[in-house]
Amino acid sequence: MNTQTIRQAFYKSIPVLAGYVVIGMGFGILMRNAGYGTAWAAAMSIFMYAGSMQYVGVGLLTGGASVLTTAITTFMVNARHLFYSISMINTYKDAGKYKPFMIFALTDETYSLLCDGKVPAGVEPERYRFFVSFFNYCYWIAGSILGNLLGAVLPFSTAGIEFSMTALFVAAFTEQWLETKNHVPALTGLLCTLLSLAVFGRENFLIPAMLLITLALSLLRRDGEETL
Structure with missing residues (x-):
C-alpha cells in the first residue's frame, strides 16, 4: 500500500482531528452524566457515528422516547445527508470494497474535505478518500471514549455543550468559503x-x-x- 496515500489522508484530516476529539469528548461527558458508561459511548460512536444525532440521542435515551419518536427524530436530524450525498455518487462510484464504509462514514466534515473531488499528486484516489474517512471515524470514537472516561473522574458542567456541533459546522463552512x-x-x-x-x-x-x-x-x- 502506498504510504504516501495514508500520509496525505492524515494531513487532510488534521482539521477534523482538532474538532472531533473535542466534540466527541463533549458527547462522552454527556453520556457519563446521563448514567451511561464507556461501553455505551463507544458503541454509539462505532455503530451510529452520527455526530449531532448522538447528542440528540442522549436526550432520547434519558427521556424514554418511543421507537417511532426516535425514528422520526433521526430522520429529521440526518435528512441533510440525503441531499449532499447525491453529489458524491460519481466520486464514490469506483470505490470498490471501500464504498460501504465510505458511505457509512460520510459525515458533514468528511464531506467538506472530499466534496471537491481533488486528490494530492502521487496518491491512490479511492484509498486516499477511504483513509480520510477512516481517520475521522477514529477521531470521533477516541474523543467519545476519552470524554466518557474523564467524565467519570472530573466534574464537568455540560451547560451549552451542544453548541460545539454548531461551532464545527461554522468552521467547516469557513474553510470551504476560503478555499473556493x-x-x-x-x-x-x-x-x-x-x-x-x-x-x-x-x-x-x-x-x-x-x-x-x-x-x-x-x-x-x-x-x-x-x-x-
Whole structure:
C-alpha cells in the first residue's frame, strides 16, 4: 500500500482531528452524566457515528422516547445527508470494497474535505478518500471514549455543550468559503436557510431548507456545469 496515500489522508484530516476529539469528548461527558458508561459511548460512536444525532440521542435515551419518536427524530436530524450525498455518487462510484464504509462514514466534515473531488499528486484516489474517512471515524470514537472516561473522574458542567456541533459546522463552512472562488452555493444555502427559519421556525426549518437549497442549486445549473 502506498504510504504516501495514508500520509496525505492524515494531513487532510488534521482539521477534523482538532474538532472531533473535542466534540466527541463533549458527547462522552454527556453520556457519563446521563448514567451511561464507556461501553455505551463507544458503541454509539462505532455503530451510529452520527455526530449531532448522538447528542440528540442522549436526550432520547434519558427521556424514554418511543421507537417511532426516535425514528422520526433521526430522520429529521440526518435528512441533510440525503441531499449532499447525491453529489458524491460519481466520486464514490469506483470505490470498490471501500464504498460501504465510505458511505457509512460520510459525515458533514468528511464531506467538506472530499466534496471537491481533488486528490494530492502521487496518491491512490479511492484509498486516499477511504483513509480520510477512516481517520475521522477514529477521531470521533477516541474523543467519545476519552470524554466518557474523564467524565467519570472530573466534574464537568455540560451547560451549552451542544453548541460545539454548531461551532464545527461554522468552521467547516469557513474553510470551504476560503478555499473556493465560487460563493454562489454558500450564499444560496444561507439565504434559503434564513428564509426557511423565518417561515417555519427553528423547530421545523431543517427539511424545508434542504429542499429549497436543492431546488435553488438545481435551477442555478448552467450548460451542464454544477454549482455544487
